[in-house]
Amino acid sequence: MGFIEEIELEDDETGLQIVDEEHAYRVEMDRQGRKLLDYVEEEVEATGFVTKGSDAREIKITRFRLVEGYDDEEEEVDFDEDFLDHRDDD
Numbered sequence: 001m002g003f004i005e006e007i008e009l010e011d012d013e014t015g016l017q018i019v020d021e022e023h024a025y026r027v028e029m030d031r032q033g034r035k036l037l038d039y040v041e042e043e044v045e046a047t048g049f050v051t052k053g054s055d056a057r058e059i060k061i062t063r064f065r066l067v068e069g070y071d072d073e074e075e076e077v078d079f080d081e082d083f084l085d086h087r088d089d090d
Contacts, residue, residue, distance in 0.1 A: 001045045001067060004036050018046055018059065025050065025059040032061040043067045 002020035004027075009015045016027040016036050027033040036044070046064040050057055 001043060003043055004040050006040050016040070018044060023057055025057045028058055028060040030060065032063075036061070036064065039066060 002018040002025070005017050005019055005024075007015045007017050007026070013029075014037075015029060016033065018025045018027060018036075027036060032048075044064050044066055046059065046061050048059045048061040048063075050059050052058075
């Protein structure tokens with residue numbers, strides 16, 4: 001789990017990173033990664049493929065879940081790419 005932060009990339013584009021207690025993971029800004037733009041500064045639990053480059057760790061998000069606190073309870077909203085892909089099929 002970590003917090004989503006907005007970062008400025010070298011090409012003046014906006015990017016994101018997920019920061020946990022130990023590391024920062026730059027988010028690959030593909031379709032799934034761009035979904036996180038609506039949740040900057042929110043806590044998230046993300047799964048995906050992590051690669052370690054010479055300058056940063058990068059994550060290709062496969063799914064993520066927002067973690068929101070309410071009176072010592074956690075409500076989790078799950079964003080599964082497969083589920084979202086099928087919402088327009090109706």
